Amino acid sequence: MKKIVLFTVLAASLSFASGVKPVDNQLYKKECTSCHFGFQAGLLPARSWSKLMNNLENHFDTDASLDKKDRKLLVDYLVKNASDRAMNYKRSAKITNSIYKNSTPIRITKTPYFIRKHDELRANMIKQKEVGSLSNCIACHTTANKGIYSERAINIPNYGRWE
C-alpha cells in the first residue's frame, strides 16, 4: 500500500514538473502566434517579458504593437507565468538559473541554457527551409505545443530523430 501511494505521488510530481507550462491564454494565442511559434511564458524570466513587451513597435525588425489594454493583459499573463515564477517546472528552472542576474535577454535562443543545449546542431539542420532559425521550436520539437522539449520528442526535418 505504502509503495503504491509513493509511486502515485512520484508519478504525479514528475509529470507536473517536466517541461514548461503550456500556453493557456486565448489573447496570447491570438496576438502572439501569428508570426511564429507561441513561445511559452515559462521560457523567459519576468524581467525579459517586461522588456520585450515595452518595445513591441520595434520587435525584431517588425511592428507587433498592441493597444494599451491588450498589451497590459499580456504583460500580466507573461510575467505571472514567467520562468522565474514557475520554478516547479524543470525547464523553467534551468533557464532561469542559467541567466546572469544582471542580464535581461529578450530571446530564448540567447539564454545560456538554450545555447548549451543546441550547440551540437549543424548549420544545415537549422538553415534549411523547413526550419529557418532556432527560434522555430516546433519544427524540431514535435511536442513543443504541449511545453514538452524532451530529447525523445525531437525530429529534425530531413535528418530524422535525434539520438
Ligand code: HEC
Ligand atoms: C508581426 C509579426 C510578429 C508578431 C505579431 C509577434 N512577433 Fe515575436 N517575433 C517576430 C519576429 C520576426 C521575430 C524574430 C524571429 C527570428 O529571429 O527568427 C520574433 C521573435 C520573438 C521572440 C524571440 C524568439 C527567440 O529567438 O528566442 C520572442 C520571445 C517573441 N517574438 C515574443 C512575441 C510575443 C510575446 C508576441 C505577442 C505580444 C509576439 N512575439 C508577436 C515577429 C512577431
Ligand code: HEC
Ligand atoms: C533545428 C532543430 C531545433 C530547433 C529549431 C530547436 N531545438 Fe531545442 N533541441 C534540439 C536538439 C537536437 C536538442 C537535443 C540536444 C541534446 O541534448 O543533445 C534540443 C534540446 C532542447 C532542450 C533540452 C532538452 C533536453 O532533454 O535536455 C530544450 C529545453 C529545447 N531544446 C528547447 C527549445 C526551444 C524552446 C526552441 C525554440 C525557441 C528550440 N528548442 C528549438 C533541436 C532543436
